Amino acid sequence: MTVAFSESEERQELRKAVAKLASKYGRDWFTEKARAGEKTTELWLEIGKNGYLGINIPEEYGGGGGGIGDIAAVCEELSAQGCPLLLMVVSPAICGTIISRYGTEDQKQRWLPGICDGTSTMAFAITEPDAGTNTHNITTTARKDGDEWVLNGRKIYISGVDEADNVLVVARAEDSKTGKVKPVLFVVPTDAAGLEAKAIPMEIVSPELQFTVFLDDVRLPAEALVGDEDGGLVQLFAGLNPERIMAASFSTGLARYALDRATAYAKERTVFKDAIGAHQAIAHPLAQSHIEIEMARLMTQKAAALYDAGDDMGAGEAANMAKYAAAEAACDAADRAVQTHGGNGITQEYGMAGLLVATRAGRIAPVSREMILNFVAMHSLGLPKSY
Secondary structure (H helix, E strand, O other): OOOOOOOOHHHHHHHHHHHHHHHOOHHHHHHHHHHOOOOOHHHHHHHHHOOOOOOOOOHHHOOOOOOHHHHHHHHHHHHHOOOOOHHHHHHHHHHHHHHHHHOOHHHHHHHHHHHHHOOOOEEEEOOOOOOOOOHHHOOOEEEEEOOEEEEEEEEEEEEOHHHOOEEEEEEEEEOOOOOOEEEEEEEEEOOOOOEEEEEEOOOOOOOOOEEEEEEEEEEEEHHHEEOOOOOHHHHHHHHHHHHHHHHHHHHHHHHHHHHHHHHHHHHHOEOOOOEHHHOHHHHHHHHHHHHHHHHHHHHHHHHHHHHHOOOHHHHHHHHHHHHHHHHHHHHHHHHHHHHHHHHHHHOOOOOOHHHHHHHHHHHOOOOOHHHHHHHHHHHHOOOOOOO
16 A cells, blocks of 8 residues: 555665665675775666666656656665765766756757766766855856856865766856856866866775866856856755755665664674574664664655655755754664674674764765754744854
């Protein structure tokens, strides 16, 4: 029986199909690739070939015509099999959504098919060293020069630049009428003259690297501008709700993986008379994680449903709450999984300890939990703005 708060049969079948595909690869394969400095291209292309990568993008551009809830389900199931693909958050969800909504017909034809089949990944560059979570303080500039635009600035913690053909860059341009600066979006080829990317050494074990990106007089044609140069903020935020929904699914998937591994170990590991899972000191924290994960998943599904229904304001609140709840659930699940494994939890063989850093990133990116609490305090509770 289908009830109002459950996902459609199609969505449930999608989850099963993605889980089955990802299980062929698994956490050991994913970790080996990361430690060897290799990429997970094989998995990425298979997801694309099966139509899962662009499932949220309109059919006429090679996508599946589904919603953000569908691509979020794909992201979650990959993570739950130990194969979290960060670029799924970036390429189809953020970039794919913005271009689908605001790109010209030529831009959609040019960039969306490659995003869908996985042959042309697109990165996203918004964060800057001195602006952090304050998007209004970004200083990367876009200056008009005849028929061209010239970009200058620096971005940090930009995922997967080495795997991407293009990067969607958030810059600021001066409004010729008012003199005020406004956000504008550009698709910049990663091999453009004046663009340099430098990898940032990270503790996270992931095949997807982080980069500092330098833009030094990068010249772009007029058609590199995505959307209306006067509507940047609206266009930018069109990609940020999907980003938070995807980040939540990324976290709940990792949380499910950690809990599954911990539960399996607790059933098998015997130290005294019974398996350690018989002891409430082990069982109760794992049961608590199961509850927390399911609550976060429900909020994520609500956020996706609101977004796909066109309720951007409602989706904004729910997406922020989902991202917060999912990150907290994931951090707790990873910590409890390590504790359940005891000394084995901090070995490479069992692969639990790496989850501590991987899940912890969810409390920081793509927006910190403190900024989410600011959002909820201000928009949900009506408290005075604190920043």
